Amino acid sequence: MKYTEELTVPFFLGTQTGTLSLANMANIMLLVSEHQLDKVDAGIAGLAKHGAGWVITQYHIDVTRMPKIDEHLIAGTEATSYNKLMTYREYWLEDDAGQRLVTMRGAWVMMDLEKRKIIPIIPEFAEKVGASFDSKVERFPRLPKQGDFDLTVPYRVRYFDIDGNGHVNNAHYMEWMEDVLGEQFLLTHRLVEADIKYAREVAYGTTVDSAVRSEGDASYHLIATDGVANAEAKLRWAAK
Incomplete structure (x- = not known):
């Protein structure tokens, strides 16, 4: 079941280059999917009634062009399928000409909010937005x-x-990953692809280390607490 909304990128979401950051771009698409979930009582509030919450495990993102501030966009999303432990969702941003600027694919799990443990997907919540059951695990x-x-x-x-x-919003990991690259790099490069994998929650008051190494057109990232991985990523870049 596809769902779309129109929006204009507000100036306060822009970077020095006048475009969205990776984190704000993802937040826009996630907001649209949350609106779809809320319409059928399957979002944060609806799932909390069952003592559960949605948790992202992995993203794959392709960027043709990062949206600009004040640009009018069509944001879309579709929950495609689910299995016993995961549900999969597609996201996209298009300009007024119908050109797809960004696509994102995410794999989500459900978590018991009290025990902080992964639980099986509650079928009714996946099916409310048109996801069909498929035992296949997407790679x-x-x-x-x-x-x-x-x-x-x-x-x-x-x-x-x-x-x-009750944990760090997944977009903040993206901010830590991009910020460590430094101003000069971010001003002279544009993101073209990202693969991000989340491993462990980060709690309030802790200090995380954002580590990076660059190799060719890619940067490799690790977010860790006391030497234990919380998230890792590969970002691919092109010179402006």
Whole structure:
């Protein structure tokens, strides 16, 4: 079941280059999917009635062009399928000419909010938005084994980084990954592809380390707490 909304990118979501960041781009698409879920009582509030919440495990993102501030967009999403433990969703952003600027695919699980453990997908919540059952496990690009890093920067987890599920919102991991690359790199490069895998929650008050190494047109990232991985990613870039 496809769902779309029209929107104009507000100026306060733009970067120095006048375009969306990876995190804000993802947040726009996630907001649209949350609107779809809320319409059928399957969003954060609806799922919380069952003591559960949605948790992302992995994204694959392709970027033709990052949207600009004040640009009018059509944002779309579709929950495609689910199995015993995961549900899969597609997202996209298009301009007024119908050109697809960004596509994103995500794999989600359900978590018991009290026990903080993964639980089987509750079928009615997946089916409310048209996802069909398929026992097949969808494969995402495999991330390479992490090696030595060029730079590691610590970030303190703030109160405002925590979302309604009680952990760091997944978009903040993206901010930590991009920020560690530095201003000069971000001003002279544009993102073309991203693979992000989430492993463990990050709690309020902790300090995470954002590590990066660059190789060719790619940057490899690790977000870790006390040496234990919370998330990892491969981002691919092109010079502007």
